[in-house]
Amino acid sequence: MAQRVAVSDGSHKKTTRVRVAVRLRPCMGKEDEKDEGLCVRGLDSQNLEIVNWRNATESVKYHFDAFHGEQTTQQEVFVSSVKPILPHILNGQNASVFAYGPTGAGKTHTMLGSPEQPGVIPRAVRAIFNLVKAKKEDEGWDYSIGMSYLEIYNEKVLDLLSPSSQDLPIREDKDKNILIPGLTHTTIDSFSDFDKHFVPASLNRTTASTKLNQRSSRSHAILLIKVVRTQRAPPRRQQTGKLYLVDLAGSEDNRRTGNQGIRLKESGAINLSLFTLSKVVDSLNSGTAVRVPYRDSKLTRLLQDSLGGSAHSVMITNIAPEYKYYFDTFSALNFAAKSKLIVNKPFTRETVAVPVLPVKRAREDHQARGSGT
Ligand code: ADP
Ligand code: MG
Numbered sequence: 001m002a003q004r005v006a007v008s009d010g011s012h013k014k015t016t017r018v019r020v021a022v023r024l025r026p027c028m029g030k031e032d033e034k035d036e037g038l039c040v041r042g043l044d045s046q047n048l049e050i051v052n053w054r055n056a057t058e059s060v061k062y063h064f065d066a067f068h069g070e071q072t073t074q075q076e077v078f079v080s081s082v083k084p085i086l087p088h089i090l091n092g093q094n095a096s097v098f099a100y101g102p103t104g105a106g107k108t109h110t111m112l113g114s115p116e117q118p119g120v121i122p123r124a125v126r127a128i129f130n131l132v133k134a135k136k137e138d139e140g141w142d143y144s145i146g147m148s149y150l151e152i153y154n155e156k157v158l159d160l161l162s163p164s165s166q167d168l169p170i171r172e173d174k175d176k177n178i179l180i181p182g183l184t185h186t187t188i189d190s191f192s193d194f195d196k197h198f199v200p201a202s203l204n205r206t207t208a209s210t211k212l213n214q215r216s217s218r219s220h221a222i223l224l225i226k227v228v229r230t231q232r233a234p235p236r237r238q239q240t241g242k243l244y245l246v247d248l249a250g251s252e253d254n255r256r257t258g259n260q261g262i263r264l265k266e267s268g269a270i271n272l273s274l275f276t277l278s279k280v281v282d283s284l285n286s287g288t289a290v291r292v293p294y295r296d297s298k299l300t301r302l303l304q305d306s307l308g309g310s311a312h313s314v315m316i317t318n319i320a321p322e323y324k325y326y327f328d329t330f331s332a333l334n335f336a337a338k339s340k341l342i343v344n345k346p347f348t349r350e351t352v353a354v355p356v357l358p359v360k361r362a363r364e365d366h367q368a369r370g371s372g373t
Contacts (some may be wrong), residue, residue, distance in 0.1 A: 010238040018281050018313040020336050021081045021355040025106040026060040027321050036319040040329055042069040050330060058328075062337045065103060070321070074113050077316070078123040085243075086127050089227050090143070092239025094187035094306035096246065097124070098277075100336065102328035103250030105360055110316055111247045112202065120247050120316075121223060127196050128225060128243070141229040146187045147194060149224070150200050152273060152298050153219035159184050160201040160221070170301050171193045177240075178305045185226070198223070198242070214302040220273060244306050246299075249274060251335065273299035278335050281315065284308045344348060 027038060032231040040050040048067050052058040068077050085095045097120060113119025132143045156167040163183040168182045188194045202221075223245040225334035230238045242245040251274060276297035283292045284307070307313050317336040318330045 016305070017285055017287075018315055019065045019081070019136070020315045020317065020318045021062050021068060021077075022032070022062070022319060022333070022336060023068040023072065023077060023106060023110060024048070024070050024319050024321060025109070026070040038328045039136040039323050040319060041323050042067050049119075050333060052371075053326065053330070060333075062333050063271050064317075064336065068316075074110075074117050074119055074123070075329075077110060078120055080123055081314050081316055082120050084125060085314065086124060086131060087129060088312055089241035089243045090131055090229065091179065092229070092241050093310060093312065094242045094244075095312040096244040096303055096314070098248055098275050098313075098315045099318055100248050100251060100274075100315055101332045102252045102320065102325055105325065105329075105332070106318040107247050107318050108252075111284070111319055113247060121198075122191075124196075124243065124245060125225060126191050128227065129191055140232045142232060144187060144230075145189075145227045146185050146226045146228070148180075148183050148185050148224040149198065150183060150222050150224075151219045152302070155272065155298050157183075157302070159297055161186060161197060162199075170298065172304075177189045177306060178302060180302070188226045201238070221247040222299075222302070242306055244303060253331065273297040276300045280307065321367065 008237075024040060024042060040048060042048045043061070044067070046065070046067050047061060047063050047106055049061045052060050066080055068080070073225075082097055085097075088095055097111075099111045099120075101107055109117075109119060112120050113120050113122070121295055128145065132145065135141070136143065147161075151158045152166075152176075157170060157180060159165040159168060159182070165182065165372045168180050168213040171179055171181060173179060185196055188197065225243045225245070228238065229241075230236055248326055276293060279293050279296070280300045283290055292308060294300045302305070305311065315336065317332055319325070
């Protein structure tokens, strides 16, 4: 049942729609930031609102496929937004999951997480092994699972499983499958086998980030899990399903932070891939048959066969509640939303119907106090 929801939600729409979820992380600012109040909050499991900076007596409301509030656990995000698409990978279909949003809003927490709170990546890989195990017993197919791990940095494609490699070209075969000929592809037999390859490669990336001006916030990290299944009996048909799990570069506008030189070039390149991604998602979700601009950036070119078409895609937009993120949050929400509504009422606690998601007591008190006319 849940699978259907991920495929389409409306008979008039094609299966190309990208599902959009928003995840708000808890407030992590210092005490004085908390005293300023928070600029965004959830209303229910699909709606949220943000202060309207143009007019403080208004808020802007957004509607999404799912809204995950600050109390939402890693398991809940996984079950609601990612788990439903996984069975398709075993049937030769493609899928992609993105974490989008400003640096510091929780993309890596959502995708990678920590040993105590594992994120989407370890949960999805475990789940795929479990799905394959369950299938094996009653069907006439053999399954093989493999992984690749790469980074797009300055519009260069770099192999994270073979860090000394150079920029790799992206190709398309006669069946319109996208491939990267020189990319390391490692067969994995178990989750611990996956971990053995993935963890050191992730650490490489983190180390590089502190040396090279927050490289991790400026590059797209892309994990590919490929499931190939082959019929045991003739005609021995073979199907390949690909799952891309993507921790995108930060969506903040680097021009505002006064970047110069190489940094400016980097942000330009990041903006190209992110900007193109937004155009691709827009054109897929609008349902009009205009040309989808996959070829305009490396990221969208790579994802061409796994985003739109018969593929299943989920975008998790991560946002932070503190005021210092306000403009980045606003632009991330506008990227994520096709529709928004400006409502003519102040952003105050008491004007809101009982929220579905629990809200911290201290915040309620503060906002109630701060809500004059
Ligand atoms: P990004 O990858 O978008 O730059 P991170 O995932 O690194 O952001 O998150 C920034 C900080 O916030 C990290 O310390 C992370 O552990 C914490 N964090 C993010 N989201 C959550 C959450 N939902 N619950 C608890 N902590 C979070
Ligand atoms: Mg990160």
